[in-house]
Amino acid sequence: MLDDDGRSTGAFPGSGGRRPVVVGLGPGAADGDALVWAAAEAAVRQVPLRIVHVVPHRFVLDPCGVLLSVDGLPGVTAAAAEVVEAALARVRSVASELSLSGCVLAGAPVPLLLSESREAGLLVLGGRSRHPAGRVWARVAARACCPVVVVRDRPRVPAGPSRPSVVVGVEATGSCAPALGFAFAAATQRGVPVTAVHAWGADVPADLEGACGAPAVAEAEAREVLERALAPLRRRFPDVPVHRRVPCTDPAAAVVAASSGAALVVVGSRRLGPLRRRLARSVSREVVLRAPAPVAVVGADRVEYRVPPAPGARRQVLRRTRARPGG
Template identity: 45%
Template structure:
C-alpha cells in the first residue's frame, strides 16, 4: 500500500500528465473503458425483508457479466427531542451497527453460497439510504434494489393514483436520479411448471434513451440465452386542425411497426443468436409493459434521467413500471448506452 507521500506524488504526476491536452485525449477513452470493465454491480440491502431476492439476483447478474459485486447497507441514527433541539440517539447506535453487521453478513453468506466465483465486498455506511445509493451509482455498472411492491394491477389501462406513486418507495426515488442503470427486484411469484422460458421485455418509443434500453435488453438476453420482446405502445394521432383531420389508423399503425423494427434492427445484427419478437399495441405505454411483465425474466425501460421530484412523478412511464411491474425492472438512463460488442471486451467475454 502506498504511503501518504507516495500517494500525493502519484496524484501530482497524474495532474501533470493530464494537463497535456494531447495526452488527455489519448488516454481518456482507455480509462473510461477500463472503468467500464471493472465497475461493480452494487446491491443495496435493507432491514425490511425485501433485500434477499435482490441480493440473489445481483449475484447472478454479477456472475453473468463477470463483474465484482458490492453489497451496501446504509442507515440513519434515529433522532430524539432534546432541550437543545433534535439530536441523534447515541444509545441506539451500537444496536443499529450490530444489526447492520448481521444483515450484511447474511447477504455475503448467501452470495458466496450461490455464486462462489464472484468477487464480493460489503460496506456499511451511516447516512441517508437514498444519498448513499445515489453516490454508489456513480461508479457502478448496475445498481440493484429490492422492493416490497408486489406489483399493482391496472384496471382498464388507468394509471395508479398519485397517492400510490408517492407511497415512498426508495427504489423509485433512487431510480429517478441514479448515475447508472437500476434494476428493481421484488420477491418472485410462483411460476407454473409448463410456462415457456422467461424472456426479456423492452419498451421502445423511438427516442435516444430507448436505444440505450434496447441495447441493455439484448445484452441481458444474450447472457440468459433467452429471447427479447420489443414492445411499442401507440395511440391514434390527435386532430391536426379544427376540422379534425387525422391520419388513418392503418397509417399510424404502420408507422409504429416501422419504428419498432428500426429500433431493434442494429441490435439484431450485433446479437444474431438472440431471438427477437416485436409487439405493437394500441395502449398506454406503462400499462402495456406492466401487462407484459407477467412471466418475464426482466423488463427494461428507458429514461431521460430526470432528477427526483415532481418531474419524476408526473408522466414518467419508467416510474410507473417500477411501481407496477410483476417482476424485475431495469431502468436505463440516457447517457449509459452500452458499447457494441468488439468495442472492448468485458471481463466475462
C-alpha cells in the same frame, strides 16, 4: 462487446473494467430476491459483488429537549451489521468464488445510493413493495450514474408455460438506444429472446372538422418506428430471436402486460431536471412499481450500451409526438 467479425460476444460493455455489481439491501432483505439476483448477475459478469445496507438517520429528543442522533446506538448498528453478515453468508454458500464486500452506511438513502452508483457497473435495489421504497427506487433510477435494476420481493407463483424473454420498451426517439443495447446484451447472456414493445395511440382530430388519420396508418407508422429502432440491434445481435408487440394502449400498460413471466424488463430513462421530473409523466417509474419481473432502468446517456446505426442510414423525422415508454 464485439468479436473480430464485428458480432456481439454477449458481454456487457461495462463489465470488462471489473466495475462491481452493487446491491442495496432494505430492512430484513438478507434473504431477498434482490440479493439472489445481484449475486447471479455478478457471477455471470465475473465482477465483484458489493452489498450495501443503508440505515436512514433517526433522531430523538432527550428529556431536556436536546436533539440526539441514534445512528451510533449499539442496537441500530448491530442490527444493520447482522443484515449484511447474513447476506454475505448466504452469497458465500451459493457462490463461494465471488469477490464479496459489505458495509453499513448511515444517512439519507438516495444520496448514498447515488454515490455508490458512481463506481458501480450495475446497481440493484430490492425490498418489499411499499410506497417509501418506491420513492427511493424512482429517485435513484432517474439520477444514477449506472443502470439500475429493481427486484422486488414477490410471492412465489407457479411458472407459466411461456418461455422467459427480456422485455424492452421502445420509444419513437433515439433516447431508447442504450436501453435496447442493454436488453439485447442481457438476452444474449441469458440465452432468451427479446420482446420489443412499442405502444401507439390513435390520432386525435387536428382541426375543427374533426378529421383524423386512420388507425391502420398509425399502426403502420408504429411498426416502422419499431423496425427502425431494432435494425442496428438485429445486425449486432443476429442470433437473438426478436418478438414484436405494437399494441394500441398506454406505453406503461403495454410494457407491464408483456412482462408477465419475463426474465428481465428494460426501460429507458431521460435525464430531466427537478421541475420537469415533477411535471412529466414517468413511464419508467410506473413500470418499476407495477411490473411483475425485475426491471432495469437504463439512462439515455449510457453511451456504452448504444449501438450506432449503419453508415448511411436515412434519418427520418416523425410527424407526430407520442407518449414515450421511458423517462
